[in-house]
Amino acid sequence: MNRQNNSGAPSLLDEQMMSFLYGMQRIRLAEERIGELVASREVRTPCHLSIGQEAIPVGVCAALNEDDSLWGGHRSHGHYLAKGGDLNAMMAEIFGKATGCARGRGGSMHLVAPAQGIFGTVPLVAATIPLAVGAALSGKLRGTAQVAVAFFGDGATDEGHFHESLNLAALYRLPVVFVCENNLYSTHLTLKERRVKDNIAESAALHGLAGMALDGNDVTAVYRAAHQAVQRARSGEGPTLLECRTYRWRGHVGPAADLGVGADRRRELDEWQRRDPIAQCRALLGAGGVPFDVLDGVTAKAREEIEAAVTFALQSPAPDESELLQHVYAARRGC
Ligand SMILES: Cc1ncc(C[n+]2csc(CCOP(=O)(O)OP(=O)(O)O)c2C)c(N)n1
Ligand SMILES: [Mg+2]
Numbered sequence: 111m112n113r114q115n116n117s118g119a120p121s122l123l124d125e126q127m128m129s130f131l132y133g134m135q136r137i138r139l140a141e142e143r144i145g146e147l148v149a150s151r152e153v154r155t156p157c158h159l160s161i162g163q164e165a166i167p168v169g170v171c172a173a174l175n176e177d178d179s180l181w182g183g184h185r186s187h188g189h190y191l192a193k194g195g196d197l198n199a200m201m202a203e204i205f206g207k208a209t210g211c212a213r214g215r216g217g218s219m220h221l222v223a224p225a226q227g228i229f230g231t232v233p234l235v236a237a238t239i240p241l242a243v244g245a246a247l248s249g250k251l252r253g254t255a256q257v258a259v260a261f262f263g264d265g266a267t268d269e270g271h272f273h274e275s276l277n278l279a280a281l282y283r284l285p286v287v288f289v290c291e292n293n294l295y296s297t298h299l300t301l302k303e304r305r306v307k308d309n310i311a312e313s314a315a316l317h318g319l320a321g322m323a324l325d326g327n328d329v330t331a332v333y334r335a336a337h338q339a340v341q342r343a344r345s346g347e348g349p350t351l352l353e354c355r356t357y358r359w360r361g362h363v364g365p366a367a368d369l370g371v372g373a374d375r376r377r378e379l380d381e382w383q384r385r386d387p388i389a390q391c392r393a394l395l396g397a398g399g400v401p402f403d404v405l406d407g408v409t410a411k412a413r414e415e416i417e418a419a420v421t422f423a424l425q426s427p428a429p430d431e432s433e434l435l436q437h438v439y440a441a442r443r444g445c
Contacts, residue, residue, distance in 0.1 A: 124395060124398065124400060126172070127330070127391060127394065127395055128395065128400070128408065129172070130165075130168055130169070130172065130329045130330070130333070130391055131388065131391045131392060131395065131405070131408050132408045132411070132412060133164075133167075133168040133171075133172075133191070133192055134164035134165060134168050134329065134387060134388045134391065135388055135408055135409050135412045136191060136197075136412040136415065136416070137160070137164045137167065137168070137187065137188040137191050137192065138161055138164055138388060139409070139412050139413055139416050140187060140191065140197065140200075140201075140412075140416050140419075141159045141160065141161050141187055141188075142161065143416050143417075143420060144157050144159070144187070144201075144204060144218070144365075145157065145159055145161075145360065145364075145365030146365070147204075147420070148364060148365055149364075149365045153204055153205050153206075154206075155204055155206070155217040155218045155219075156217070156218065156219065156363050156364070157204070157218045157363065157364065157365070158184045158185040158218070158219070158362065158363050159185070159187075159358070159359075159360040159365065160185050160186075160187065160188045160291075160358060161358065161359045161360050162293075162327075162356065162357050162358050162359035162360075162382060162383075162386070162387070163185075163188065163291055163293060163326065163356045163357070163358055163387075164188055164387055164388065165326060165327050165328060165329035165332050165356070165387035165391075166188075166261075166289065166291050166326045166332055166354045166356060167188040167189045167191070167192035167193075167261070168188070168192045168329055168332075169329045169330070169331070169332025169333040169335075169336055170192070170259060170261075170287070170289055170332060170333075170336040170352075171189070171192035171193045171194075172192075172333050172336070172337075173333060173336040173337040173339075173340045174193065174227075174257065174259065174336075174340060175256075175257075176194060176225075176226060176227060177227055177254075177256055178227050178256050178257045178258065178259065178340075179227045179228075179229055179242070179245045179249075179256065179257075179258045179259070180193045180226075180227055180228050180229075180258075180259050180261070181229070181230070181231075181232070181238035181239075181241045181242040181245070181258065181259065181260045181261065182221070182228070182231040182232075182238060182261045183231060183232060183233060183234075183235065183237070183238050183261065183262055183263065183266070184219045184231070184232075184233035184235075185263070185291075185358075186219070186221055186231035186261070187200065187218065187221070189228075189231070189261050190211075190221040190223065190228055190231065193223070193226050193227060193228055194223070194226040195211065195221060195223040195226055195228055196211065196223065197415055197416070197419045198418070198419045198422040198423070199211035199223070200221060200419070201416075201419035201420055201422065201423040202214070202419075202422060202423040202426050203216060203217060203218070203220075203221060204217060204218050204423070205423040205424070205426070206428065206429075207423055207426035207427065207428060207429070208426060208427050208428060208429040208430070208433075209422070209423075209426040209427075210423075210426075211223055213429060213433070213437065214428065214429045215429070215437070219231060219233040220232075220233070229241075229245070235262075235263070235265055235266050235269060235296075236262060236266035236267075236269035236271040236272055237271070238260045238261060238262050238266075239260045239262055239266060239271050239272055239275040239288065240271050240274070240275045241260070242258040242259060242260030242275075242286050242288070243258070243260075243275045243278055243279050243284060243286055245258035245286075246258040246279065246284035246285045246286035246343075246349070247282065247284055249285055250282070250284055250285060255285075255344050256285065257285045257286065257287060257340050257343045257344055258284075258285065258286045258287075259286070259287045259289060260275075260286065260287070260288050260289065261289045261291060262288075262289070262290060262291070263290070263291055263292070263293065263296065264290060264291070264292040264293065264294065264295075264296060264301055264310060265295075265296025265297070265299075265304075266290070267290060267310050267313065268296065268304055268305075272313070273313065273317065275288075276288065276313060276314070276317040276319060276349070276351065277317045277318075279319065279348070279349040280317050280318040280319040280348060280349060281318075283346065283347070283348035283349070284343075284348065284349055285343035285344060285346075285348075285349070286343060286349045287336065287339045287340060287343055287349065287350050287352065288349065288350070288351040288352065289336075289352050289354060290310055290311075290351065290352065290353045290354065291326060291354055291356055292310055292326070292353050292354060292355050292356065293356050293357050293358045294355075294357060294378075295358070295362070295371075297362045298362065298368075298371045300374075310323070310353045311323035311351065311352075311353035313351060314350070314351035319348060319349045319350060319351060320339070320342060320347075320348070320349070320350040320351070321350060321351035321352070321353070322335060322350075322351075322352060322353070323353040323355065324352065324353070324354055324355070325354075325355055326354030326355045326356035327355075327356055327357075327382075327385045327386070327387040327390065328387070328390065329387055329390075329391055332352075332354060335352050336352065338350075339352060356382075356387075357378065357379070357382035357385075359379060359382070359383065367379065392405050
């Protein structure tokens with residue numbers, strides 16, 4: 111990859127890396143801001159931050175089309191943003207405002223943007239996996255070339271849904287990509303406390319689908335693996351399981367770092383912070399000749415957008431009381 115050019119402007123190949131940097135930086139800054147707002151009690155919502163894990167949604171979503179569907183769980187700000195969900199509508203949702211993407215009814219864990227293929231993020235652990243399989247089956251029956259992607263944590267692989275879904279998807283060669291974000295923890299329980307073997311990716315071979323384990327903090331590795339998996343799905347060759355290794359810098363829920371959780375958390379955090387996906391991406395671009403002020407400009411642009419989204423959310427109205435029972439039950443036709 112030749113990143114040198116005379117003007118100091120990013121070359122064409124760098125443009126994709128720059129868009130990865132921007133995508134990751136936007137997620138991180140948005141989540142840092144959400145963390146501050148929760149800590150100061152300006153917003154009241156449980157929030158599950160994915161700081162440290164940004165390369166996975168950004169790398170995977172770069173391989174998707176807008177009408178491919180995305181299914182995320184309780185920790186899905188990053189997936190929503192990477193797939194093209196509106197930042198203002200997300201921030202307003204987190205504030206419980208009427209302009210929120212779920213009209214202020216869902217909060218941080220129920221993000222939705224159907225026009226961008228985000229039909230819902232679901233905090234029931236493992237629920238996204240069969241939902242994505244259903245979407246893939248629907249696409250296949252309707253003869254579209256759409257691909258469905260399920261994002262889920264390592265904790266979700268402890269559930270039966272994971273295995274049932276992999277089996278069904280493999281059996282019907284469904285166009286689905288299973289993305290396991292293995293951050294080594296399910297709440298406060300480490301992988302070692304929950305499994306005899308550290309072998310999530312091997313579930314793919316057991317159920318007869320393609321699969322691989324990869325460095326989830328390397329955005330280009332994630333993009334390449336996702337691109338291949340999406341091509342496979344779109345061309346009728348069936349599903350893929352990607353186990354992406356990563357680590358969340360904050361606690362399971364809320365903005366704190368949870369350093370008291372587990373004997374190893376301090377050491378692990380130090381180790382994984384040295385593998386920061388954003389710093390790695392910046393270093394690659396910098397080493398290739400992209401000037402630091404250009405890289406800093408990416409951060410400044412993202413920060414500006416986030417502050418504008420917070421202002422939008424603050425100035426938005428709360429939902430009207432009269433709407434309380436709307437959108438709760440489906441209206442019966444003809445009644
Ligand atoms: C079916 C179900 N069981 C338990 C919970 C409580 N719970 C919420 S998040 C979580 C841990 C999930 O861990 P993982 O899937 O690894 O995702 P991570 O939080 O690490 O991103 C649990 C047990 C739940 N929401 N749903
Ligand atoms: Mg986990």
